[in-house]
Amino acid sequence: MLVWASxxxxxxxxxxxxxxFLRSPQQIMSFMEVIQMFNRVRSLSFSSGExxxxxxxxDVEMLPTELREMYQAWSDSADSxxxxxxxxxxxxxxxxxxxxxxxxxxxxxxxxxxxxxDANDEDQLEQVMGSVSSQNYIGLxxxxxxxxxxxxxxxxxxxxxxxxxxxxxDLLHVTTCRLRRAFHIHSERIFxxxxxxxxxxxxxxxxxxxxxxxxxxxxxxTGKSDALKSDRLTNxxxxxxxxSVARSCSHETMGGTVESVRLLRSAxxxxxxxxxxxxxxxxxxxxxxxxxxxxxxxxxxxLV
Numbered sequence: 001m002l003v004w005a006s007x008x009x010x011x012x013x014x015x016x017x018x019x020x021f022l023r024s025p026q027q028i029m030s031f032m033e034v035i036q037m038f039n040r041v042r043s044l045s046f047s048s049g050e051x052x053x054x055x056x057x058x059d060v061e062m063l064p065t066e067l068r069e070m071y072q073a074w075s076d077s078a079d080s081x082x083x084x085x086x087x088x089x090x091x092x093x094x095x096x097x098x099x100x101x102x103x104x105x106x107x108x109x110x111x112x113x114x115x116x117x118d119a120n121d122e123d124q125l126e127q128v129m130g131s132v133s134s135q136n137y138i139g140l141x142x143x144x145x146x147x148x149x150x151x152x153x154x155x156x157x158x159x160x161x162x163x164x165x166x167x168x169x170d171l172l173h174v175t176t177c178r179l180r181r182a183f184h185i186h187s188e189r190i191f192x193x194x195x196x197x198x199x200x201x202x203x204x205x206x207x208x209x210x211x212x213x214x215x216x217x218x219x220x221x222t223g224k225s226d227a228l229k230s231d232r233l234t235n236x237x238x239x240x241x242x243x244s245v246a247r248s249c250s251h252e253t254m255g256g257t258v259e260s261v262r263l264l265r266s267a268x269x270x271x272x273x274x275x276x277x278x279x280x281x282x283x284x285x286x287x288x289x290x291x292x293x294x295x296x297x298x299x300x301x302x303l304v
Contacts, residue, residue, distance in 0.1 A: 091163065091164070091166045091171055091174075093142060093143065093163040093164075093166060093171055094121070094122055094142070094143040095122055095140060095141065095142050095143070095175060096122035096123055096125040096126070096139075096140070096141045097125075097138070097139065097140055097179070098125050098126060098129040098137075098138060098139030098140075098141075099138055099183065100134060100135045100136075100137070100138070101134065101135070102135060103183075105184055106184065107184065108184050108185065108186035108189070109136075109137055109138045109183065109184060109185055109186060109189075110136070110137050110138075110185075110186055110189035110190070110191060110214075110294060110298065111137065111138050111139070111140060111176070111179070111185045111186075111189065111190045111191070112129070112132070112137045112138070112139045112140070112191050112193055112290075112294075113139075113140050113141070113142075113172065113176075113190065113191070113192050113193070113202075114128055114129075114139060114140065114141040114193050114194065114198075115141070115142070115144075115156060115192070115193070115194030115195070115198030115199070115201045115202045116128075116141060116143075116144060116154070116156075116194070116195070116198050117194075117195035117196045117197075117198055117219075117282065118148055118151065118153075118155040118196050118197055118198075119148045119151035119152055119153040119154075119155065120144075120153050120154065121143050121144065121153055121154050122141040122142055122143045123141075124141065124282075124283065125139050125140075125141035127282075127283035128141075128282045128283055128287060131282065131283055131284055131285060131286075131287035131288065132282075132287045132288065132290045132291045133288075133291040136291060136294075136295070137291075137294075138179070138183055138185055140175065140176070140179060142168070142171070142172075142175075143163075144156045144157075144197075144198070145157055145160070145161060145162060145163050145168070155197050156194075156197040156198050156200065156201040157197070158197065158200050158201050158204050158225065158226075158227070161201065161204070161205075168201075168205065169205065169208055169209060172205065172212075173212070176190065188214060188301075189214050189298060190212065190213050190214055191213065191214055191215050191216065191217065191294055191297075192205055192206055192213050192215075192216040192217070193216065193217035193218075193219070193290060194217075194218065194219065194221075195219040195220060195279075195280070195282045196219070196220055196221070196222065196279075197222060199217075199218040199219050199220065199221035199222075200218075200221050200222055200224065200225045202216050202217070202218060203216060203218055203221060203225050203227060203228075203241075203260075204225055204227040206236070206239070206241075207227045207228070207230055207232050207233065207235075207236065208227070208232070210232070210235045210236050210239055211235075213239075214239075214240075214297065214301075215239055215240040215241060215242075215294070215297055216239075216241045216242075217241070217242045217290050217293065217294070218241065218242065218243045218244070219244045219279070219280045219282055220244055220245060220246055220249065220253075220279040220280060221243065221256075221257060221260065222253060222256065223252070223253050223254075223255065223256020223257040223258075223259070223260055224256055225260065228259075228260055228263050228264070233263065233264070233267035233269075234267055234268070236264070236267055236268065236269045237267060237268030237269070238268060238269075238270065239269055239270065240269075240270045240271075240272070240297050241264065241269055241270065241271050241272070242271075242272045242273075242274060242290075242293045243257065243260070243261055243271060243272070243273050243274070244273075244274040244275075244276060244279075244280050245257045245273065245274075245275055245276075246275075246276050246277065246278050246279045246280075247275065247276070247277050247278075248277060248278055248279070249279070261273060272293065274289065
């Protein structure tokens with residue numbers, strides 16, 4: 001079970017909280033103003049701290065007693081974004097958000113967290129989501145933590161996942177909690193996806209906190225992730241992943257990817273492998289396979 005609040009708040013309670021957030025006329029008005037803005041631009045960059053401006057105000061006293069108690073307990077827990085240090089809560093790590101043009105406020109959307117490929121930045125998200133599916137998901141992307149010296153733009157360096165003094169893991173938690181207050185996101189359908197070094201970071205993040213995510217899509221990872229040596233791999237048991245690999249990649253990358261798949265499957269991960277002649281371009285029609293794969297995961301989940 002994927003949990004962003006405390007572990008003891010069950011599915012029914014979280015569903016009730018989600019529904020309540022959409023009830024207040026004042027909240028709905030603020031919520032719809034946000035949607036209208038995003039319908040015009042679809043993808044917009046923010047510093048992560050500015051996401052607070054998207055969140056409708058909530059009067060906790062209006063909650064039913066049992067939900068008020070749960071909300072208060074969560075607010076006081078270590079999982080609440082308010083408990084993070086000021087450096088995390090006020091981080092200016094740039095992010096980009098994607099919202100479908102025909103947003104349906106009562107549909108709980110899957111969230112795709114995208115880690116961009118080399119020599120790109122968070123703004124790649126709009127092209128990626130448009131290629132994956134322009135309607136099925138809300139998207140979130142963060143800028144890589146290292147400047148790409150030769151090609152320009154940014155890249156991901158998995159050896160130190162910090163932006164200044166802010167750990168990526170903490171920032172992802174805070175940002176996703178903020179997004180879930182601004183938009184209707186299904187808490188158990190949050191998927192990681194990335195390309196190249198971005199895929200390595202998506203895998204590393206999945207291994208660090210598997211309980212946060214429903215699965216991961218790894219497009220042409222480098223096969224050099226030290227995270228696979230972690231004793232946490234067993235916590236991934238039953239999680240779905242898709243790994244793409246190109247026949248044209250180097251022998252080193254091919255060998256690393258084969259070993260990664262072997263280790264993941266040995267740990268009980270449900271790994272689907274997609275083999276192509278060339279690396280997958282996440283901004284092309286090839287990325288449509290991500291939509292097919294995620295929807296397949298959701299459909300299988302619904303049958304269980």
